[in-house]
Amino acid sequence: VIEKIQRLLSHQDPESDLSRLNRSGGQWVELDSSSLVALETAKLFAEETDGLFDPFFDMGKGRPVKHDGLGPLEIEAGRARLGTGIQVNLDGFAKGWAVDLAIEELKAHDLEDGWVNAGGEIRCFGEHQLPIHLRTAEGTFSGYELKDNAVATSTYAESPDDFARSLLFGPFARSKNFGTWTVVAKEAWRADALTKVAALTSRERRESLLLSLSGQCIYASDEVVNG
DSSP: OHHHHHHHHOSSOTTSHHHHHHTSTTOOEEOOHHHHHHHHHHHHHHHHTTTSSOOEEETTTTEEOOOOSSOSEEEETTEEEEOTTEEEOOTTTHHHHHHHHHHHHHHHTTOOSEEEEETTEEEEETTOOEEEEEEETTEEEEEEEEOSSEEEEEEEOSSOOSSOOBOOBOSSSBOOOOEEEEEEESSHHHHHHHHHHHHTSOHHHHHHHHHHTTEEEEEEOOSSOOO
């Protein structure tokens, strides 16, 4: 299951569904049904978060897409089309999506208890309580036990390195919010996506916003956050 999602949704694989869609130049592209469901879910969540989570990038303007009601992606039976000049990157979503599908596969084989850990995106089910230890630039955070939930962590630095490899963009520009954010949610894709929302939200608004999106931030190392 995880290998299939890797083949379909990897931004780095030139033969993946995602890469073929990004090369399509605004034309319709036939895609695997799993890719279409993932893209639709990501699009809807971008709208739900008002672009705080946004996998769509306007190459001409050099920033994430500003959602104007038309949307950067059209989907119909068996195929999808990106708006002209738009690219999609599901790196902040796809690993969690793969974890969720792997969990469903385990349940389909009548397993009642277990977990999947895909490099930090973790989901467990059943009665097992999984202790979580988080390595951050500030040290090690521990003491949280995961049960029938998922957890994901994202770290952003001013200059990406081996510890923090990704850049964080807000709705209109690259963010200056640097640190580590860990989010718990029912699904791994949601926890994964919500780490971006947590990173772009002030401490004063974070708890209530994530709660409204069915998540909880259990660790945040930020000291100065733009509202």
